[in-house]
Amino acid sequence: MxxxxxxxxxxxxxxxxxxxxxxxxxxxxxxxxYGSKRNIFRNLAHAGANVSVVPASASFEDIMALAPDGxxxxxxxxxxxxxxxxxxxxxxxxxxxxxxxxGICLGHQLLALAVGASTTKMFQGHRGANHPxxxxxDGAVEIxxxxxxxxxxxxxxxxxxxETHVSLFDGSNAGIELTDRPAFSVQYHPEASxxxxxxxxxxxxxxxxxxxxx
Numbered sequence: 376m377x378x379x380x381x382x383x384x385x386x387x388x389x390x391x392x393x394x395x396x397x398x399x400x401x402x403x404x405x406x407x408x409y410g411s412k413r414n415i416f417r418n419l420a421h422a423g424a425n426v427s428v429v430p431a432s433a434s435f436e437d438i439m440a441l442a443p444d445g446x447x448x449x450x451x452x453x454x455x456x457x458x459x460x461x462x463x464x465x466x467x468x469x470x471x472x473x474x475x476x477x478g479i480c481l482g483h484q485l486l487a488l489a490v491g492a493s494t495t496k497m498f499q500g501h502r503g504a505n506h507p508x509x510x511x512x513d514g515a516v517e518i519x520x521x522x523x524x525x526x527x528x529x530x531x532x533x534x535x536x537x538e539t540h541v542s543l544f545d546g547s548n549a550g551i552e553l554t555d556r557p558a559f560s561v562q563y564h565p566e567a568s569x570x571x572x573x574x575x576x577x578x579x580x581x582x583x584x585x586x587x588x589x
Contacts, residue, residue: 401423401424401425402423402424402425402444402445402582402585402586403424403425403426403427403441403442403443403444403445403585404419404424404425404426404427404443404444404445404446404447404581404582404585405426405427405428405429405438405441405443405445405446405447406419406426406427406428406429406446406447406449407429407430407431407433407438407446407447407448407449407462407465407482408428408429408430408431408449408451409431409448409449409450409451409458409462409481409482409485410431410449410450410451410452410481411428411449411450411451412449412450412564412566412567414566414567415447415449415450415479415566416428417566418565418566418575418578419447419578419581419582421578422578422579422581422582422583423579423582423583424444424445424582424585426447427441427443429441431451431458431461431462432461433465434465435465435468435469438465438469439472443474444474444475444585444586445474445475445476445477445581445582445584445585446469446474446475446476446477447476447477447478447479447482447581448466448476448477448478448479448481448482448483448485448486448560449478449479449480449481449482450479450480450481450482450522450564451480451481451482452481453481454496454525455481455484455485455488455494455525456488456494458481458485459484459485459488459489462485463485463488463489466485466486466489467489470489470490470553470556470558473556473557474557475557475558475581475584475585476556476557476558476559477558477559477560477577477581478558478559478560478561479560479561479563479564479565479566480521480522480523480561480562480563480564481523482560483527483550483551483560483561483562484523484525484526484527484562486551486558486560487527487532487536487551487560490532490533490535490536490553491531491533492527492528492531492532492533492536492551493527493528493531494525494526494527494528495525495526495528496524496525497523497524497525497526497547499545500523500524500525501521501522501523501542501544501547501562502521502522503520503521503522504518504519504520504567504569505518505520505569506518506519506520506521506542506544506563506569507519507542507543507544508540508541508542508543508549508550508561508563509540509541509543510539510540510550511538511539511540511541512539516543517540517563517570517573517574518569518570518573519549519563519564519565519567519569519570519573519574520563520564520567520568520569521542521562521563521564522564523562526547526548526562527548527551527562528548529548532551534554535553535554535555535556536551536552536553536554537551537552537554538550538551539551539552539559539561540561540562540563542562547562548562549561549562549563550562557584559580559581561574561577565577565578566578
């Protein structure tokens with residue numbers, strides 16, 4: 376298994392290997408790479424985490440061997456049901472650890488599949504910037520970037536998953552949060568910043584939920 380540590384300072388333009396001994400008090404996020412965008416890792420680091428990236432084929436044992444404080448499920452291409460054939464069993468095991476988990480785009484769909492929901496191919500996918508999404512907790516509207524052709528079917532969400540965001544273009548699901556475990560996800564790309572900062576709070580929400588090592 377290939378694995379790379381990523382540590383980024385506020386003014387660093389690209390991820391660099393973590394210098395040994397730096398950031399020991401920063402929580403450690405293990406990001407599963409299904410086809411990720413590098414700026415996601417920058418935002419996780421800017422929010423206060425150290426990030427290790429593992430390939431989509433990483434096993435539960437591979438991931439836990441890195442002693443994560445939290446798990447990130449990345450974006451990626453394709454049918455989530457196909458990726459889910461090998462990813463969902465691992466995600467279910469990770470959920471059972473009780474460690475916080477955050478997913479974006481494909482990661483959102485895989486989290487939904489892991490808790491028993493279904494995804495469906497959209498008649499017209501969502502592509503590009505300036506997609507309005509409503510946050511159901513307070514009614515605020517976030518201007519987001521999207522790039523997906525499948526959607527989570529809200530009617531199939533279990534009682535332990537609540538909808539948190541909805542697309543104002545077509546009413547499709549754009550976010551969920553579990554009520555029995557510390558896990559949430561969104562269908563859009565907060566790191567793309569079309570708002571420009573409407574959705575960056577999601578990275579801070581996730582990282583702030585992690586317990587930093589002593």
